[in-house]
Amino acid sequence: MIHPIRIAPSILAADFSKLGQEVRDVVDAGADWVHLDVMDGHFVPNITFGPDIIKSLRPYTDATFDCHLMIAPADPFLEAFAKAGCDVLTVHAEAGPHLHRSLQTVRALGKRAGVSLNPATPESTIEYVLDAVDLILVMTVNPGFGGQKFIAEMEEKIRRIRAMVGDRPIEIEVDGGVTPETAGAVARAGSNVLVAGSAVFKGDSVAAYRGAIAAIRAAAETGRG
Numbered sequence: 001m002i003h004p005i006r007i008a009p010s011i012l013a014a015d016f017s018k019l020g021q022e023v024r025d026v027v028d029a030g031a032d033w034v035h036l037d038v039m040d041g042h043f044v045p046n047i048t049f050g051p052d053i054i055k056s057l058r059p060y061t062d063a064t065f066d067c068h069l070m071i072a073p074a075d076p077f078l079e080a081f082a083k084a085g086c087d088v089l090t091v092h093a094e095a096g097p098h099l100h101r102s103l104q105t106v107r108a109l110g111k112r113a114g115v116s117l118n119p120a121t122p123e124s125t126i127e128y129v130l131d132a133v134d135l136i137l138v139m140t141v142n143p144g145f146g147g148q149k150f151i152a153e154m155e156e157k158i159r160r161i162r163a164m165v166g167d168r169p170i171e172i173e174v175d176g177g178v179t180p181e182t183a184g185a186v187a188r189a190g191s192n193v194l195v196a197g198s199a200v201f202k203g204d205s206v207a208a209y210r211g212a213i214a215a216i217r218a219a220a221e222t223g224r225g
């Protein structure tokens with residue numbers, strides 16, 4: 001199944017003092033999804049925000065809220081993030097012993113279920129949960145911080161996941177170091193949702209966000225061929 005290219009700016013790189021406006025601006029600038037990086041200072045060495053902040057951002061746009069939960073355990077918080085207005089809830093395969101149960105819980109809450117893999121985690125980890133998954137998020141940096149260098153070895157991992165997914169309607173997302181320079185390769189490898197933090201928010205205006213999103217999209221479309 002061919003999914004459209006979607007650009008999902010990560011607000012981790014936005015101005016936290018005006019997050020609502022940043023969400024509105026980036027959607028006005030052409031973002032398809034808004035990527036929300038939730039970090040707990042335990043699963044990853046950084047802390048960001050939780051369901052209350054996401055709930056406060058929900059009125060700013062109807063765009064899909066793509067929530068990346070870098071928290072362990074995730075299960076006790078899934079309902080709160082669902083009620084906050086997230087549309088996609090992605091848990092890490094490394095974050096708990098019962099991944100299949102976490103994915104089932106997300107779907108039972110009426111949300112799309114995502115699973116994320118750290119760079120060191122092999123794709124075989126998710127082989128037996130594919131029918132419980134709507135999205136696979138391939139980390140192309142080690143999670144925790146924006147502005148890191150893209151790990152090129154992940155292109156082969158994306159290709160393997162693409163083949164493993166077969167004709168299931170699963171979207172493949174990449175996250176970390178995505179720029180107009182790397183977008184072509186990850187789209188060619190088989191991903192269709194591209195998360196970009198610094199590459200979008202390094203701009204200082206809606207026009208700059210628009211230019212960055214368009215450049216990433218164009219590179220991805222070209223790379224996909």
Ligand SMILES: O=C(CO)[C@@H](O)[C@H](O)COP(=O)(O)O
Nearest residue numbers: 143144146147176177197198
């Ligand atoms: O989840 C993460 C980091 O853990 C990402 O979403 C980053 O926020 C992407 O940032 P850039 O690499 O695009 O700056």
